[in-house]
Amino acid sequence: MPVLLIVVDGLSDRPIDGKTPLSVARKPNLDRLAEMGINGIMDTIAPGIRPGSDTSHLALLGYDPYKYYSGRGPIEAAGVGIEIKPGDVAFRANFATVEGEGSIFDKTVVDRRAGRIEDTSELIKALREIELPVELLVERGTGHRAAVVFRGEGLSDRVSDTDPKAVGKKVKRCVPLADDAKAKKTAEIVNEFMQKAHEVLENHPLNRERAEKGLLKANALLLRGAGEMPHVPSFKDKTGLRLCVIAATALIKGVGRVVGADVITPEGATGNKNTNLEAKVKAAINALESYDVVLLHIKATDELGHDGDFEGKKAFIEKLDEKIAPLLDLDFSKTCLILTADHSTPIKVKDHTADPVPVVIVHEDVRRDEVSSFSEFEAYKGGLCRIRGMDLLNIALDLLNIAKKFGA
Amino acid sequence: MPVLLIVVDGLSDRPIDGKTPLSVARKPNLDRLAEMGINGIMDTIAPGIRPGSDTSHLALLGYDPYKYYSGRGPIEAAGVGIEIKPGDVAFRANFATVEGEGSIFDKTVVDRRAGRIEDTSELIKALREIELPVELLVERGTGHRAAVVFRGEGLSDRVSDTDPKAVGKKVKRCVPLADDAKAKKTAEIVNEFMQKAHEVLENHPLNRERAEKGLLKANALLLRGAGEMPHVPSFKDKTGLRLCVIAATALIKGVGRVVGADVITPEGATGNKNTNLEAKVKAAINALESYDVVLLHIKATDELGHDGDFEGKKAFIEKLDEKIAPLLDLDFSKTCLILTADHSTPIKVKDHTADPVPVVIVHEDVRRDEVSSFSEFEAYKGGLCRIRGMDLLNIALDLLNIAKKFGA
Structure with missing residues (x-):
């Protein structure tokens, strides 16, 4: 009963003339996930706090970055x-x-x-x-x-x-x-x-x-x-679960290693727009066999946001949509798939912002809502309302009945 | 790139026969702001916690009232x-x-x-x-x-x-x-x-x-x-920003002074329903020239709520709607306007309650939602979902790209 957490770096945006790369991209598979799941928006750290990719990934893995983050040096x-x-x-x-x-x-x-x-x-x-x-x-x-x-x-x-x-x-x-x-x-x-x-x-x-x-x-x-380097309890010690991070970017690999995850960089995964997405998706599917939590990190959306490249970001999202198609065939009575971002990297800002990210959780047992499109303008209408990054994994583990009861 | 934070004291209500003064008032300008912005509901302190005007204003300015509030005496x-x-x-x-x-x-x-x-x-x-x-x-x-x-x-x-x-x-x-x-x-x-x-x-x-x-x-x-009197860091030291509070009510002026703001009480501003709203709005527009954050406080709605005067509260909201018309002409590519309340003061209760307040944030870069009316019954459908008072200013500073990144 594993969790597949797909983090598309800097995926979401602020609107330009009412549009974002995500909202206008042709993305039938991402939309299908939104339709199958429960949707919401998420402050990966807290509302109005601009996340780094390191601090936000710590939070998404359940580590309070205010406690466990001491700068980029150790993570790099x-x-x-x-x-x-x-x-x-x-x-x-x-x-x-x-x-x-x-x-x-x-x-x-x-x-x-x-x-x-x-x-x-x-x-x-x-x-x-x-x-x-x-x-x-x-x-x-x-x-x-x-x-x-x-x-x-x-x-x-x-x-x-x-x-x-x-x-x-x-x-x-x-x-x-x-x-x-x-x-x-x-x-x-x-x-x-x-x-x-x-x-x-x-x-x-x-x-x-x-x-x-x-x-x-x-x-x-x-x-x-x-x-x-702070004292960071390993993910295994903290949760009892085996974590795998699939990433090509040193900073994200660093977060994975700091929390004691196994880190996999598939052949051809580069962290840029020419990365081998098939290999990453395949590695993720394989990792679901032997890990409890698999974090699949996709970097290029963030870079294209930093470049202010609207069309490039849109095109990469469309490519990503195509390449993740195999994930729609996962058995969602067993696997919990989460699709989200670590922060927004708006075209207009060319840097990270605190605009909340869309999030969808797909599993047989979620309370499906009426959202049928994965975008900044639809996610907030979903059944998750507005959550925080630190809560995400707990929600997934609860869905999978791995969570422990607090109290009697 | 300033923030204009308009706090209408005790504005929101609980319904009587499904109606509140705000929901039935004729208020084309407030509704226009809702249409232009991103909407939500807000717990100024926390869900179910009945705010004072002092504690809620501290929170709205980013000061945790549980840390910085030690009673009404020092603020008065x-x-x-x-x-x-x-x-x-x-x-x-x-x-x-x-x-x-x-x-x-x-x-x-x-x-x-x-x-x-x-x-x-x-x-x-x-x-x-x-x-x-x-x-x-x-x-x-x-x-x-x-x-x-x-x-x-x-x-x-x-x-x-x-x-x-x-x-x-x-x-x-x-x-x-x-x-x-x-x-x-x-x-x-x-x-x-x-x-x-x-x-x-x-x-x-x-x-x-x-x-x-x-x-x-x-x-x-x-x-x-x-x-x-607790040790309260000044707003300038805390954020690097210049704050101005426009108010006639001693308690709100006190909050302003405690955090080191410049406090302005325009001629004819009285804190009751006969206050000179034109003068207050004009003072706010002027203050936007020389301050980073301008808090404009409007008191009478709270008093009319304490009096249990449904018609009086409705009439004052209509007057307020008329007098804030000049604010719709602000340049929202530069200015971020926030319209909200510090707490509800329901007609039926004649005192503050914790019912969340409506909030709208207007700026060119917000993710506009489908809300087109400013009321207790519409705000929650907006893209902000439900936020807290302490987060509000951070969200605005992020929008204006004044926020610093936490991490890399």
Whole structure:
């Protein structure tokens, strides 16, 4: 009796001339799900609170983001594959090009992406050899991106970025943002790492090769967004259920890993509009065999919203509609299917907003309503009225009679 | 990109023979706003919790009243113009007539309004000269009303009223309501004030004049509703936004001052049904030029509800509808207009109830719904479904893209 939770990132919108990509898209399968299920609108965090994809996914999995979210760093680090632990301090990082004399902090950023370097695997290996008073974990992300984690006693995330976030500026020294020993110690370690990383990178054969080819050297790692990994109970411990997250996006994979889920990225799943939707849908159907809760994340709608691409978002929704057709054949006497979004990414705003998302829950036992179209203009008329993200999974588990009674 | 929040006090009702003043009033402009906007119902505090106008206005401004409300005293004191500070203990007070021998506590209340005395300004001046172990602040309210504030170390609001709340009863001695030194100290100071105030008033020339004219002496000040002013972050500090409150009612002006708003009472604004609505609407339109959030409070609907005057409430709603016509010409690509109430004051109950209030949010970017009439019987069919007072401003700030993202 599994739950399939399909989260279409940034799916919903604000109207432009009364229309949204979702409302005008041809989407017979999504509409059929609306017709079969019980519909409503949902504030993934709370009304008027603009969700990140990380905070909203935590909430959708039943984790209060106000309690369990401490910034993007730890989630990105988990997303790229670092086995992050409570107390670790994680940073997002990018390989950059710096120039000038003296220490790393005397040098000027020439390019924040090191000439859009693609393969940093050799550089990452070299960085891992750096010796620090605490344990160091480094992992590459896509392109010039990376994650850096410091592990040891008495560290704190109350420290500043070393990334000046602009070219032509000097690399910033990490400073404590709190008047305590932990923050001071962490800042010192970060600065030691910054200098040692620069030395390792500057002298790395790959960078000599790049220089010879006229490419920019990836000779510094700039850090930002320190976050301390909180104590997050695993989904299994919390609910007794096996969770699988199917995603290609590091941030969502990170949320999955932080809560102890198995994370699957099917072949060809990319997190953009050319992703292999068939493979993702197939992976989801397979996962329903061996997991209690399967979260299927679809990213491109959000990107197309950030791009302000109305037609592109509409077209991708139509493609998605086509590709999810096999899900309509699931046995809804056993499976509970939920279709929703993590937040709105309106074309007009090009960023996340708090406009509530449509949600439909399909299962044989739901109280079906009169909604027969999946859109921002119909969902609120449904039998769920307006719910919150933190409540969604509880509603599904209740439907499946997995929920426990509170009281007698 | 400002928010205009129009709060029509006690606007909504319970039906009598299926009708409410709002549902039967002729109100083309209010209905037009409903048609242009997204509608819903709102529990200003929580479902089933009967709001005061003070607690509900705190909630509508985003302040949790369970955290920031400590009784009517401090808010009334702020409302009449006392610059109240955290830790101050404030009382509502009324000038009264007492008779008998001995101390103030041996005397009997003859009239709780001192013959409906109008001008107490000379008496207030004299009271301010009283010497106490702590600082004393006194300010007149309307008619026989006043506010009294004690300021100093170690005071508490856990003390009883001195107002016996009935004629023919003796003035009550203030007693501590908690077994601690602060409450004991405060009660002693209150009792010292009661006696000294009585002496000052009894011998005041104005009271000798009143006696000569056969009027009742205003020879005592009765205190009730002790409240300690809590630490309330200013609206500006909390949100970064400039708030203006347009109101004539002391309680609402007090809420405004407590949160650090600029408070405007336009010429002719009275807080009753003869108030100058044109002036209030004009002041609101002007305020939108220089503030981020403008709260326009309209009081008379509540009074007419307390009076159980169905026809009077209906007639005032029709007048209000006419006078707000200029607001329909606001530029809703910039301004977000919210029309709602702080609570219901049903004709049949003659007091506040928790029946949810209708709310409409008008802005170019809202997801318009099919509601085209502003009433208790239509609002719930709208796209907002059912929200809470604390969420309202967040929803508006999200619409105006002022909201910050929580997460990544």
